[in-house]
């Protein structure tokens with residue numbers, strides 16, 4: 056099928072590449088010229104395991120193209136995916152500006168029956184807003200007879216395992232009130248449904264809410280565990296043992312129960328807040344969601360609080376090593392990453408920072424714009440003369456470090472482990488002062 060993917064970010068690039076891998080003809084469009092030029096020259100603008108190989112294979116096979124020419128790409132496609140950003144607006148709601156810009160372009164350019172599919176995470180009711188914008192443009196052009204349908208097809212992939220998640224989904228949600236679009240959507244996903252992956256048909260509003268509700272539920276699990284971790288610290292229990300004890304209950308399950316430095320990324324924080332906003336637009340108080348967000352905001356400051364508890368408020372002349380800048384392993388994405396927020400706070404107290412991350416340094420440099428931060432190619436280099444190490448991201452390379460080498464390189468042997476990578480006993484035996492999250 057002929058597909059146009061508008062927005063070549065973490066989602067659009069992966070979904071576009073995967074759809075071409077499934078045999079479809081995909082043209083990916085973005086208005087950032089540098090991004091498209093890079094892709095046309097075989098360079099990949101994001102870090103995502105497996106993406107380079109997938110892109111090269113499908114570009115080579117002639118099924119995947121990149122362009123900035125939106126109108127041209129729209130006209131020749133039956134299915135148009137909108138995968139542009141929906142960043143948080145000032146009031147916490149999801150900003151639909153980019154989505155509606157694309158809808159406007161569709162209305163201005165379409166010449167034939169078109170199915171417009173939202174991949175972006177959009178607030179409840181956006182499908183109808185998109186429909187209205189396209190209809191308005193068609194009227195304006197004097198072409199109200201041109202037919203189109205609207206589908207909500209939210210995306211559930213995770214960064215770091217995005218390709219695998221897309222090609223092996225727990226479910227594919229297709230929300231539409233337009234029966235004509237359904238067989239096309241079934242054909243689109245046939246390579247996945249024929250392998251047994253379920254496609255769930257529903258109305259647009261339910262599909263839009265299913266996406267937010269899923270993220271909110273996952274975020275709630277994390278905030279719940281983070282609250283339990285604080286209770287562990289207050290009572291002398293160990294969150295890792297508590298997690299084992301809970302996870303064996305099949306009604307709870309073992310996944311997504313890790314306490315840490317709070318959830319970050321471009322989805323959970325903004326989506327929970329956008330859902331709170333949607334509820335308040337409907338004059339509803341959603342106290343659970345508000346608590347999920349509040350606990351997370353506090354959790355993101357936890358390592359800083361522990362550090363101040365240890366060193367006091369004066370941090371001038373202190374040097375801190377940071378392991379991990381990305382909001383999670385497997386990605387270079389630093390949006391709402393706890394490390395970035397903590398580094399800003401430490402720098403405002405004039406502390407020295409020596410930071411390592413295997414792939415996110417360039418993005419961190421751009422975000423922090425601080426020439427006094429030292430970025431290190433090697434994790435051990437970051438430890439040289441450091442008063443303490445703060446761990447924010449559970450990259451595999453941090454899991455089994457050379458403890459003796461660490462102890463020798465560091466000025467003080469203090470570790471604030473925001474991901475509970477190590478056993479507290481072992482770290483104490485190795486001569487470190489070790490702070491985990493919810494550990495005894």
Ligand SMILES: NC(=O)c1ccc[n+]([C@@H]2O[C@H](COP(=O)([O-])OP(=O)(O)OC[C@H]3O[C@@H](n4cnc5c(N)ncnc54)[C@H](O)[C@@H]3O)[C@@H](O)[C@H]2O)c1
Nearest residue numbers: 062063064065066085086087139140141153175176210214
């Ligand atoms: N990142 C994830 O893991 C993930 C997963 C599921 C859903 N989502 C949702 O998917 C959407 C996209 O997220 P992302 O992380 O890929 O964002 P992103 O910021 O990485 O990418 C968005 C892209 O859209 C482009 N764009 C913006 N306006 C455009 C326009 N008018 N024409 C063409 N291109 C335009 C931008 O240049 C950018 O390259 C968001 O709604 C997000 O909530 C993200």
Ligand SMILES: O=c1ccn([C@@H]2O[C@H](COP(=O)(O)OP(=O)(O)O[C@H]3O[C@H](CO)[C@@H](O)[C@H](O)[C@H]3O)[C@@H](O)[C@H]2O)c(=O)[nH]1
Nearest residue numbers: 210211212213214277311312313315318319320322382383
């Ligand atoms: O037990 C856990 C699991 C995750 N996290 C944190 O939660 C955040 C989000 O992690 P994850 O869900 O793995 O990454 P994302 O790529 O943000 O994916 C989420 O957000 C996407 C965008 O909406 C959805 O598509 C995915 O289904 C959803 O998992 C990260 O900061 C993690 O460190 C924890 O603290 N503890």
